[in-house]
Amino acid sequence: MxxxxxxxxxxxxxxxxxxxxxxxxxxxxxxxxxxxxxxxxxxxxxxxxxxxxxxxxxxxxxxxxxxxxxxxxxxxxxxxxxxxxxxxxxxxxxxxxxxxxxxxxxxxxxxxxxxxxxxxxxxxxxxxxxxxxxxxxxxxxxxxxxxxxxxxxxxxxxxxxxxxxxxxxxATVLVRRPGRVTVQLVELAVAALPAVHRARYAEEWLSLLAELPTHRARAGHVLSILSGAPRQAWTLRRPLKPAPPARHGVAGRALK
CATH class of the missing domain: 1.20.120 (Four Helix Bundle (Hemerythrin (Met), subunit A))
Known part of the structure; x- marks a missing residue:
């Protein structure tokens, strides 16, 4: 005992x-x-x-x-x-x-x-x-x-x-919500864009990140977003070129 x-x-x-x-x-x-x-x-x-x-x-x-x-x-x-x-x-x-x-x-x-x-x-x-x-x-x-x-x-x-x-x-890729750091980096990239476009691009970029299968792939895409944000901002701020005048011809007669 x-x-x-x-x-x-x-x-x-x-x-x-x-x-x-x-x-x-x-x-x-x-x-x-x-x-x-x-x-x-x-x-x-x-x-x-x-x-x-x-x-x-x-x-x-x-x-x-x-x-x-x-x-x-x-x-x-x-x-x-x-x-x-x-x-x-x-x-x-x-x-x-x-x-x-x-x-x-x-x-x-x-x-x-x-x-x-x-x-x-x-x-x-x-x-x-x-x-x-x-x-x-x-x-x-x-x-x-x-x-x-x-x-x-x-x-x-x-x-x-x-x-x-x-x-x-x-199962590991069915639901993949971006983490807090990823969201913050996307918000940083979005801040460079014109205000009118920020919400649309934030949703688009986060959706793309959610579809990537691995952490490494998401990290690489976040870096791509950050490096490309300034150029995207410049593109969005460029004034649109005026549309060329309608050409006369067959198409023009068809509209009459």
Whole structure:
């Protein structure tokens, strides 16, 4: 039995160290995949993809805290279990954010897998006894709970990472609202134009940017807009040439 005030047994320390290792590996995969995908996503979807990465990093930190507590604490196992449960909750938040990415991108294929993984992780967390019950729990029983939490957390993290591979290709370009910096640069370019033309050109340029598939393509087109704005302004300010007089002949007789 694990009593309050006793150090962790080597087996239990190993179990928490293993827990931290597998969770941190899964969290790193999910975070890197989400960060890579966010760069080429619509603004709304990118925001939730960044949430996936943030929650995954939090899961990794909580797992490391669980392992450190199990190794160094001279109290009971309850503190390490609390960190482990926090780890699973972060993994749940990671999967939930991945579901939101799917929803915002109108890609329904991976939605159920991510939602099911999040629910399974919640159930694994709920199955862990309370802090008071952990004090009287045997080491073997506690190791079983730690393994269940590790399995659930990794499944949620892996499913979150897989969301980005399973999404339909069109999902990342279906809705692509220009970001705040892009809008500001377009407004800067539009300011060089005559006032009467600004609204029309702002709408046209932002619409063109929204159709471009990658961040790099949008950045290149913004630079093109900025460099071409002075010439476009000069063209718009040029007086129109008078229309040439109508020519006499067959066309002229036809109008009589």
């Amino acid at each position: 694990i009593r309050k005030g006793r150090r962790r047994t080597p087996d239990l320390e190993y179990e928490f160290t293993r827990f931290a290792g597998v969770v941190r590996a899964g969290a790193d995969r999910a975070a890197r995949r989400a960060e890579d995908a966010a760069a080429d996503m619509a603004a709304d979807s990118a925001m939730y993809a960044e949430d996936v990465a943030r929650h995954a990093r939090m899961a990794a930190d909580a797992a490391a805290n669980a392992a450190d507590t199990a190794k160094h604490a001279a109290t009971d196992a309850a503190s390490a279990v609390v960190y482990a449960k926090d780890t699973v909750r972060c993994a749940v938040a990671t999967a939930d954010a991945a579901v939101r990415v799917v929803y915002e991108s109108y890609s329904v294929r991976p939605m159920h897998a991510a939602a099911n993984a999040a629910n399974a992780a919640v159930n694994a967390t709920n199955a862990v006894p309370s802090r008071d019950a952990v004090h009287a729990m045997g080491a073997a029983e506690l190791r079983g709970h730690v393994r269940q939490m590790a399995t659930a957390a990794v499944a949620a993290l892996d499913t979150a990472a897989a969301v980005f591979d399973q999404m339909e290709p069109a």
